[in-house]
Amino acid sequence: MIVELKNITKYYQNSGSAEKRIILDDLSLAIAKGESIAIVGPSGSGKSTLLNVISSLDTCNSGNMIFDAQDLSKLNEKELANFRNQNLGFVFQSHHLLPQLSLLENVLLPYLPEKDKTVKKEAEKRALDLLEFVGLSKQIHQRPGQMSGGECQRAAVVRALIHQPKLILADEPTGSLDKKSAEQLGDLLVDINEKQAVSLVVVTHSMDLAKKMKKIYQLEDGKLNLL
Numbered sequence: 001m002i003v004e005l006k007n008i009t010k011y012y013q014n015s016g017s018a019e020k021r022i023i024l025d026d027l028s029l030a031i032a033k034g035e036s037i038a039i040v041g042p043s044g045s046g047k048s049t050l051l052n053v054i055s056s057l058d059t060c061n062s063g064n065m066i067f068d069a070q071d072l073s074k075l076n077e078k079e080l081a082n083f084r085n086q087n088l089g090f091v092f093q094s095h096h097l098l099p100q101l102s103l104l105e106n107v108l109l110p111y112l113p114e115k116d117k118t119v120k121k122e123a124e125k126r127a128l129d130l131l132e133f134v135g136l137s138k139q140i141h142q143r144p145g146q147m148s149g150g151e152c153q154r155a156a157v158v159r160a161l162i163h164q165p166k167l168i169l170a171d172e173p174t175g176s177l178d179k180k181s182a183e184q185l186g187d188l189l190v191d192i193n194e195k196q197a198v199s200l201v202v203v204t205h206s207m208d209l210a211k212k213m214k215k216i217y218q219l220e221d222g223k224l225n226l227l
């Protein structure tokens with residue numbers, strides 16, 4: 001298993017109020033290595049919260065999160081940050097590329113401080129290969145403002161992959177795209193999942209996108225149900 005959530009409970013309690021709002025209710029989930037899953041559910045049902053718990057960006061009130069046989073509750077903040085940098089890739093609804101940098105520079109940003117020339121060269125080769133894989137070879141010197149929305153989202157996928165993560169977490173990755181670009185991005189994520197040996201969790205309102213994944217879970221009333 002790449003991810004094992006065991007009996008996760010997450011609630012919010014507003015200050016001054018005794019009432020707890022339970023978002024994740026004793027929820028368990030196992031994701032196998034190389035698997036792709038979609039999480040669907042109504043707005044406000046806790047999908048992004050669940051993604052944040054999986055990525056250790058958010059804490060839960062009880063339960064355990066195990067990543068690749070490692071219990072994350074035993075790690076401190078710094079170790080968690082290292083864990084995320086090494087193992088996870090993120091794709092969001094908007095691409096968050098830096099406007100002043102070229103596409104290639106954006107993708108290679110994590111390697112900017114890298115002093116080892118060999119590591120840098122390898123990253124550059126990987127970037128160029130991945131950009132070719134997603135059909136962006138011609139755009140490498142363009143800035144995000146000079147690229148289409150769909151191109152920027154594909155670039156964001158490459159950026160998420162550049163450090164060879166074990167798991168990609170995508171929150172509404174096609175939310176800002178038209179139908180055709182959304183379809184392309186969905187196919188790209190599946191392709192990457194299959195060919196680059198990376199597991200994939202996609203949160204989406206789009207059933208078209210969800211159906212491309214091997215499993216679809218519905219989050220409702222704090223629980224996950226396999227559809």
Ligand SMILES: Nc1ncnc2c1ncn2[C@@H]1O[C@H](COP(=O)(O)OP(=O)(O)OP(=O)(O)O)[C@@H](O)[C@H]1O
Pocket residue numbers: 012013023041042043044045046047048049050
């Ligand atoms: N810091 C917070 N304090 C209190 N409530 C919060 C906090 N963060 C999130 N919530 C609540 O938790 C619930 C779940 O939020 P979440 O963002 O996970 O929903 P979602 O399923 O991703 O929705 P959407 O599909 O609209 O993105 C929401 O009702 C939200 O208001």
Ligand SMILES: [Mg+2]
Pocket residue numbers: 047048049171
């Ligand atoms: Mg959300």
